[in-house]
Amino acid sequence: MPELAEVEYYRKEWNPGIGHRIERVHLHPRSRLFRETSPSLIQRRLKGASLIESFTHGKNLLFHFSGDGWLGGHLGMTGELRTEIPEFQPGKHDHLVLFTETVALVFTDPRMFGRIRFEVSPHGPPDWWRELPPEVLSKEFTAERVAGFLARHQKTPIKTALLDQRMFPG
Numbered sequence: 001m002p003e004l005a006e007v008e009y010y011r012k013e014w015n016p017g018i019g020h021r022i023e024r025v026h027l028h029p030r031s032r033l034f035r036e037t038s039p040s041l042i043q044r045r046l047k048g049a050s051l052i053e054s055f056t057h058g059k060n061l062l063f064h065f066s067g068d069g070w071l072g073g074h075l076g077m078t079g080e081l082r083t084e085i086p087e088f089q090p091g092k093h094d095h096l097v098l099f100t101e102t103v104a105l106v107f108t109d110p111r112m113f114g115r116i117r118f119e120v121s122p123h124g125p126p127d128w129w130r131e132l133p134p135e136v137l138s139k140e141f142t143a144e145r146v147a148g149f150l151a152r153h154q155k156t157p158i159k160t161a162l163l164d165q166r167m168f169p170g
Helices: 004-013 039-046 143-152 158-162
Strands: 024-027 051-057 060-065 069-074 080-084 094-099 104-108 115-120
Touching: 004 051, 004 060, 004 080, 024 039, 039 069, 039 115
Parallel strands: none
Antiparallel strands: 024 094, 051 060, 060 069, 069 115, 080 104, 094 104
16 A cells, blocks of 8 residues: 555656646546546546646545546555556556646556545535544644544554554555
């Protein structure tokens, strides 16, 4: 599974697409990565949109597009983001490809453990993003918060508790 530094690296891989209009969207027809969203919604809303900015939170990725579109992703164990030339031909593990005039933005995942979601939200990031727990290095992540979590999970082995992404994202 990609670590935090790798997630940040992959976020930056799509930076060449910032400010560019999506001319074509390729979705793999048998992909299981779109479990929480409609592939046809992605197709309709991203074609013609421009990538504005990107974010990470723990191991989650979020890409903001014009038209209030928000594309979220999690790389799972084997997912990767990369860029290719605009004439790129998607392979069997390329589940999402956003083609611009200058670059193709590719989400590839050979084992399909990742996930992609898309929402339209005119009021900022989608609810699922805003509901993520504070990042471990943020000011909101306090000793009191950790103590309260551990008190509620006293019977849980400490290693299991520390790996719980609901408290310790990333």
